[in-house]
Amino acid sequence: MLPNLINDLWVLLASLLVFTMTISVGFLEIGELNHKLDRSLYKTLIITGFSLFFMGLIGFNIAFAPTIGGVIGNPFYSNIFMGLFSTNLSGGLSGVFWLTGRNFFDTGLSTGTYFLFETAFASVTLALVGVVVLRKMKMSAFILFSIIYFIFIYTLPAAWIWNPTGWLYLMGVRDFAGGLVVHGAAGFAALAILVRIWQEEKKKGLKQSKIEHASLNSGWLTLAIILLWVGWFGFNPGSELAFTSETVMVVITTFLAAASAMVSTLGTKFLISKHDPGLIYGVNGVLMGLIVITPLAGYVSPGSAVILGLISGPIFVYAEKLLSRPKWYSDPVGVLPGHLVGGVFGLLMIAFFTQTAFATASGASNLPNGILFGGGIMALHQFGFEAFAVAVVGIFVFTASYLSVFAISKLLKGMLQENEYTDQIINNTTKP
Template sequence: MQPDIINDLWVLLASLLVFTMTISVGFLEIGELNHKLDRSLYKTLIITGFSLFFMGLIGFNIAFAPTIDGVIGNPFYSNLFLGLFSTNLSGGLTGVFWLTGKNFFDTGLSTGTYFLFETAFASVTLALVGVVVLRKIKMSAFILFSIIYFIFIYTIPAAWIWNPTGWLYTMGVRDFAGGLVVHGAAGFAALAILVRIWQEEKKKGLKESKIEHASLNSGWLTLAIILLWVGWFGFNPGSELAFTTETVMVVITTFLAAASAMVSTMGTKFLISKHDPGLIYGVNGVLMGLIVITPLAGYVSPGSAVVLGLISGPIFVYAEKLLSKPKWYSDPIGVLPGHLVGGIFGLLMIAFFTQTSFAIASGASTLPNGILFGGGILALHQLGLEALAVVVVGAFVFTASYISVYVISKFLKGMLQDSEYSDQETANTTTS
């Protein structure tokens, strides 16, 4: 089977759009915190380069090669770096990557195209995790964590849910473009890092975590959300892995959900505060809508996308309020209320809003109609499957991430940047 040239070209372009999202997350960090550019941009450059190198080395095989008992892809399926020096790689000069062939997704993508697409997803996922490190941890600690993340932490859940031989996929779990594999998992990994940061901060005698206060830069913030929104054009529609009429429908559901969430987020904030919510809530509204629609963009109608977007706004505002109360961590970019809460909520909504006609067109022919569309007991079963995926992926990612940063911390004799705490340590130790 030869690659489908149109599908291959479309997914290749989508890959490039998704890659722009990694650097856009760095712009978002700059826009919300207005701190020096060098660390944020350096961090996103490292993430991009490391994702290509370590996913190419072995991570891509662990996630997307035929799995061993549904748990882990064969690490040496296509050798290192997609065949190394071989001229006979399946899906290289000829043929298609195995899971895009007729026996599975049947979209006819070459190995190189599929590798770039999935690696771009891995890259932006770590970028989301990385916003919680801010100026708190040593760059050497983040670099070491990045290597582990691309080889093991990101790839295992991807093998379970996105690989058609993965154990959760074969059970019936679906996650269209990464509500759990990307956004939810990023939230769980970030939470593990925040726990370790707090443990080290307590050892320094701090009574509460060092806070990174918002200091908006409107230009960078606007640039960031525009690039992220455009990048999502590759993120969700590209996840069709083909250029079809359903691909255009995914564009519509994605963009309508983002716009609807912006309206409801700003409206909710205005009703609570009686003040103009400002640029920050417009940006966070768009992001929340994009996050929530991601796991089911290919399974729902435009009307459902609007409803989901309108629901997303109040969820973000109240989740942000609730999750900003603890003083043992600092999450100024909103990874927890946005990506963790939004990703999980969107995933669970698969069981409520799916319509089989859209799901079949997106290659998810086993998905039943959602509860709101008469799915009945089958939809309830789907809800149970998605909830199971949240539990097992959350437990794995949090545990693996915490163990990784704990070992890194011990190896480096602490992972906090001491210089960032020297001015605040005395003040915090006197706070009761």
Template structure:
């Protein structure tokens, strides 16, 4: 009792000596607490998305040959680092910094002159979350062009996609005043905005580069080039799966909404269904369940649900994920066998094709406005408009960027460097210096110089 009286007396004295400070009622409020919780939530989710870059690195390295591992790790490290800087200086302004005509932002370069923009959380927190998304779109390209692109060419394309190609699409969809947002286009966490941009840019790059040496025979027959470490690919997939719980629930930008529970649930169910779907297809087609394609099936399910994770029911999520998983191996076979486009990690199918399907699926499975829920075809038509627009933008801008870069520095390493491995030619070092890498005859590669298929 005496202690309480003494404390009260002390506060009264302080209040008399320093009016307006000791007894001021400026403590936390309900509103400020909500902002604090939302900010912490968004940052934690951003850290999870950042962790996805470790997943991308491991998947890409595991699905390709040992002689290119340093190059792959370097590209992924460079993507996140360069992407952060470019999105800070240029990209964020084009994406979110005001609106001129629904097409592109006009202010906020280096986060300046944006005092009038309200993101619900501190601007730095919002920027951080959006920046790791930007880097994710860019790193998708790395896998599809692996094992034959010049490092400097990849660096220059990373500049273009993070500073311009991706931010403009973000403005269309996520700025609020963007022309697709005004039409009611739904892409909650980026099946098209992130994965479509990355996947279709990857398609252009892989097509222009051409296939790896030894991938196709003189008569067009396909020769498998196995990755060197499927365990790395599995670990990378699981890290990506974990990071997706930052990717999708974090896009609420709020830790005080119950929606994050539904979004986490739909994300988990779609990924699981995608895994099962891909496994069943490969088992039926090849007589045995293929782990590499099944891992990509999990990623396909994740990409597929990303657009509608907040708009569909858990049952709808399972269906979307299952179909994405079924589509995945069929898409890989189409690009490989029909179009003869060499994509070492299946990035085009995982991110481009499954992203396209997932975005359209919102028009079918959205509880509010979906065709299967009595909403008619209006939402599906809007979704199709957005998909076509982003696909065209990514293909055209990607083509122009790769072509110009090719004229300036060239796109592809020399045949000799490709056969030796990009680790030595591009970086002067090896990932496995303590191991003797050996040439290995791979079934189906008879008649090719064994150096061409060094693992």
């Protein structure tokens, strides 16, 4: 008999919703750039399958098993695949994973349920990184990077922040559903790949990066945002790891932040351009609101969620404008202004908007009230913890990602998709 059937069923449903977000990112790429379907969908299929295999093999243990010195989970805890090759039900079905006991109010999730939920998060994270690859990176290079990412790059920050024995968690860092572990980290990894792409393009004689221009497909773009918005129903509320009244509150804060951000994004863009912003800014506004609320959805009131959403819109518009100026990289889908800026901003807002009543109900009883709610010196300390986590995770993910793609590039004698560059090199060579 499962330890707690209701909680297990809820988190299983949330896992499936989050898994749909991976393919939805592919739809988003198709919708914004009007790409051919095969490459984008093939990429998301690879990500989904590889996440399940390599997270199950060893990645899940590295992230969520009892850590060694607070740095890395025991890779062989309960044997590989979490003991799921056991000949009885004590492995993945009836056994309660060590993490989901008293730390989460005895929610009693089975090992298999928790594995699927966290693996879905890993899958979405790499899908976000993969958006900057576009048609530039060899599929073989992306596959090799995927393996490294699921075993090493994604799992260590998860171990530090989400594992109750992780060193950043013990310091006091909190990240409700992945503002830094998912979105911020995806942005730092994407930036590292963009740097390596730029270096290889420069060697090929290009004056600037091959720019991918937006060419909207409204049908695919609308489908993508609907699926992503619904998927976030599992992403944030599922992070409660139980079906409680606070779970419903997280649904409300998540959806209100998204709607408010859409309103403020459209309004800001209209005031700047004096014309209808169009579908693309509506979509980006929703995404920005969802990203910003992610790290603190369980710690804030609905009113605070609305305020965060309204602030998020202008931040996205101006971040996009600023980050679109450099010509050495191409980020047409907005991974940097959306996921990197939004994820980091949302994480830092924990120190401003947290209310202890909501945080305690979500399992973060040690979080103080935010600065805006009288948290005082304790809230300032919390801001320091979160800012320190951004620096540590940012440096690690960027460095590890860059070294990985650098090594892959050397192994494959270049990681760029050759046929995308031939014509441009002929017509746009750098003069000596």
